[in-house]
Amino acid sequence: MAKNSSLTAAKSAKEDEFYTQLSDIEKELKHYRSHFEGKVVYLNCDDPRVSNFFHYFSYNFEKLGLKKLIATCYKSQDIDLFSEHNTEQAVYLEYEGDKDGDLVPGPNEIGIKPLKGDGDFRSSESIELLKQADIVVTNPPFSLFREHVAQLIDHNKKFLLIGSQNAITYKDVFRLFKEDKLWQGYNSGDMAFQVPDHYPPRETRFWVDESGTKWRSLGNACWFTNLDTPKRHEDLILYKSYSPAEFPTYDNYDAIEVGRTEHIPADYDGVMGVPITFLSRYNPDQFEIVGSDHEVKDGLLPWLVREGWTGKVDRAYLNGKRMYARILIRRKGAPA
Amino acid sequence: MKMTIQPTKVTVRELTSGYQDHAEAGVVGYGGKLDIRPPYQREFVYDDKQRDAVIDTLFKDYPLNVMYWAVRDDVPEGDERIYEVMDGQQRTISICQYVDSVFAFEGRYFHNLQPDESARILDYELTVYLCSGPPSEKLAWFRTINIAGEELTDQEMLNAVYAGPWVSEAKKIFSKNGCPAYGLGSAYMKGSPIRQQYLETVIKWFNDGDVESYMAAHHHDPNANELWLYFQAVIAWVNSTFPKYRGLMKGLPWGVLYNQYKGTSWDSAKLEARIADLVQNDDVTNKKGAYLYVLSGQEKHLNIRAFSPAERLAAYERQAGVCPVCGEHYELNEMEADHITPWREGGRTSAENCQMLCVEDNRRKGAR
Numbered sequence: 001m002a003k004n005s006s007l008t009a010a011k012s013a014k015e016d017e018f019y020t021q022l023s024d025i026e027k028e029l030k031h032y033r034s035h036f037e038g039k040v041v042y043l044n045c046d047d048p049r050v051s052n053f054f055h056y057f058s059y060n061f062e063k064l065g066l067k068k069l070i071a072t073c074y075k076s077q078d079i080d081l082f083s084e085h086n087t088e089q090a091v092y093l094e095y096e097g098d099k100d101g102d103l104v105p106g107p108n109e110i111g112i113k114p115l116k117g118d119g120d121f122r123s124s125e126s127i128e129l130l131k132q133a134d135i136v137v138t139n140p141p142f143s144l145f146r147e148h149v150a151q152l153i154d155h156n157k158k159f160l161l162i163g164s165q166n167a168i169t170y171k172d173v174f175r176l177f178k179e180d181k182l183w184q185g186y187n188s189g190d191m192a193f194q195v196p197d198h199y200p201p202r203e204t205r206f207w208v209d210e211s212g213t214k215w216r217s218l219g220n221a222c223w224f225t226n227l228d229t230p231k232r233h234e235d236l237i238l239y240k241s242y243s244p245a246e247f248p249t250y251d252n253y254d255a256i257e258v259g260r261t262e263h264i265p266a267d268y269d270g271v272m273g274v275p276i277t278f279l280s281r282y283n284p285d286q287f288e289i290v291g292s293d294h295e296v297k298d299g300l301l302p303w304l305v306r307e308g309w310t311g312k313v314d315r316a317y318l319n320g321k322r323m324y325a326r327i328l329i330r331r332k333g334a335p336a
Numbered sequence: 337m338k339m340t341i342q343p344t345k346v347t348v349r350e351l352t353s354g355y356q357d358h359a360e361a362g363v364v365g366y367g368g369k370l371d372i373r374p375p376y377q378r379e380f381v382y383d384d385k386q387r388d389a390v391i392d393t394l395f396k397d398y399p400l401n402v403m404y405w406a407v408r409d410d411v412p413e414g415d416e417r418i419y420e421v422m423d424g425q426q427r428t429i430s431i432c433q434y435v436d437s438v439f440a441f442e443g444r445y446f447h448n449l450q451p452d453e454s455a456r457i458l459d460y461e462l463t464v465y466l467c468s469g470p471p472s473e474k475l476a477w478f479r480t481i482n483i484a485g486e487e488l489t490d491q492e493m494l495n496a497v498y499a500g501p502w503v504s505e506a507k508k509i510f511s512k513n514g515c516p517a518y519g520l521g522s523a524y525m526k527g528s529p530i531r532q533q534y535l536e537t538v539i540k541w542f543n544d545g546d547v548e549s550y551m552a553a554h555h556h557d558p559n560a561n562e563l564w565l566y567f568q569a570v571i572a573w574v575n576s577t578f579p580k581y582r583g584l585m586k587g588l589p590w591g592v593l594y595n596q597y598k599g600t601s602w603d604s605a606k607l608e609a610r611i612a613d614l615v616q617n618d619d620v621t622n623k624k625g626a627y628l629y630v631l632s633g634q635e636k637h638l639n640i641r642a643f644s645p646a647e648r649l650a651a652y653e654r655q656a657g658v659c660p661v662c663g664e665h666y667e668l669n670e671m672e673a674d675h676i677t678p679w680r681e682g683g684r685t686s687a688e689n690c691q692m693l694c695v696e697d698n699r700r701k702g703a704r
Contacts, residue, residue: 023384023439237508262519263519
């Protein structure tokens with residue numbers, strides 16, 4: 001079989017094809033049911049032959065009240081992955097609900113249409129399908145996460161994506177957090193994914209189950225979405241009071257160090273540096289995101305650098321010690 | 337009012353009608369009348385296998401174990417929840433979530449089942465024991481059934497029996513993962529907030545060990561501020577009295593110490609110096625006890641090392657079996673070892689500081 005695109009190469013080289021378990025999809029999706037009524041859902045980085053996303057949405061089509069389900073099926077690769085379904089041709093699937101009354105999606109009810117290209121989400125064919133869609137739900141290749149999010153924002157689509165928490169520190173992704181155009185969903189942390197058979201074993205976070213299926217896991221997986229949830233309007237309960245001894249001011253930033261999200265003092269009006277895991281509990285009604293250490297480094301927040309400071313600003317420093325990545329926040333409604 | 341226990345049959349159809357999961361704010365079912373999980377209760381803990389086993393049982397029409405519901409004795413106006421799940425919460429949530437199509441069993445969601453299959457599930461009958469009566473009697477009963485059922489801690493049972501706004505507010509502070517009480521006190525507390533060990537400990541401190549009567553007295557309070565303020569005061573007192581933290585401090589009865597010694601003004605620098613000394617002293621076999629000892633002065637907390645048989649025998653031979661107080665001769669087994677310079681005055685547990693006294697004189701010395 002011919003090698004067909006740079007994406008194939010990228011996918012093989014990066015080993016970022018991770019298949020999400022049905023139960024992980026269920027645990028997250030149960031919180032968004034009300035968003036799907038009458039909507040067209042598009043799975044644009046999918047392989048419906050193995051994807052649990054396709055399973056979830058096709059089997060729940062009536063329950064969610066979907067209008068249409070579309071999934072592009074990326075052109076099969078030259079490697080022996082799920083070989084019985086191997087095909088030279090990339091296709092896309094359309095499903096519009098149960099027609100024969102057996103209450104489950106059947107082969108005759110799923111329309112399979114050929115694609116000219118390879119089904120890459122960036123191809124013009126895929127973009128035409130994206131335009132029809134209301135909500136995109138998928139687990140994009142991690143190496144293309146940034147690009148994938150950018151596309152969805154450009155096309156003004158709703159989405160629900162699995163990524164790594166590291167993506168928060170990407171400049172473009174962080175800006176979306178700050179502008180309230182994207183936030184974290186419900187579940188984060190450990191997540192196990194099925195991986196293609198040809199992926200080599202690894203020392204850690206890798207195992208083969210009794211049926212010979214290979215698995216990998218991420219310790220910092222999380223969902224990213226722009227669908228509103230009650231969770232992001234829950235106030236974090238604050239119980240600490242500010243004291244200069246407990247919350248020292250950084251050497252270089254005009255902000256205090258708060259090492260743990262739950263220790264945010266209830267009564268501090270200025271800027272506070274918090275770990276990036278803060279975002280899993282971020283409520284925009286309670287706090288405002290001022291920026292990040294990245295942005296200070298890039299000169300976007302000159303007013304946050306302490307007067308007279310001439311040293312490094314790439315990260316926050318405390319008594320000469322370089323801190324972990326910090327997000328800079330302020331209590332909403334605090335006097336400026 | 338006498339307690340009654342009434343067996344009844346509830347179909348899955350009835351159980352799951354009106355099922356709503358409000359996450360943190362609780363879960364209801366049985367037409368809104370059943371409080372399946374009160375606010376801030378332990379989160380759903382079944383894993384996928386356990387959950388699937390419950391559904392498998394329904395499909396096969398095998399019997400599930402009996403469940404227990406409490407009939408609430410004081411339902412506030414406008415609150416429809418007249419029953420509360422005491423035993424069977426995980427099974428109930430599994431069933432309700434399945435019928436609500438939250439998860440698939442063997443690939444299919446509930447609404448994908450053929451009509452005869454779904455009817456069979458909905459017609460499945462659960463055996464439920466309804467228990468009504470005063471909280472104290474319910475509690476006694478729950479403690480008994482809990483031996484057989486799913487393991488609830490005593491505090492979990494108390495929370496169920498005294499459910500109400502006070503319990504909800506207290507759980508918000510003391511019983512969630514990452515709750516404020518954990519954030520404030522985890523360096524000093526043992527146990528898990530979610531299994532209610534924080535709440536139980538703090539009530540015990542506050543009310544001299546009597547959790548139940550405290551909860552009965554505060555059953556209808558609108559919030560748990562009293563307990564929260566108390567806990568904050570305890571932790572603040574510990575911080576200011578013992579500013580230097582040691583791992584030894586985790587799990588000490590801080591509330592009990594606070595209650596007894598908060599009125600005394602302590603010199604924290606002196607306390608620290610004494611503790612530093614005690615934890616390095618080989619005679620002290622219970623290092624944690626150093627904190628209790630510096631406050632109470634009671635040596636029993638330190639579990640001071642006893643004289644060894646060789647040290648005792650050496651002293652006995654040196655004295656030729658004569659008690660230095662009364663001057664009489666005794667056999668070795670009629671005498672007891674004593675610190676010549678008392679331990680609290682710096683005398684060590686060593687051969688040079690050992691003397692043998694007759695039992696009577698040793699008791700008399702100890703009583704001085």
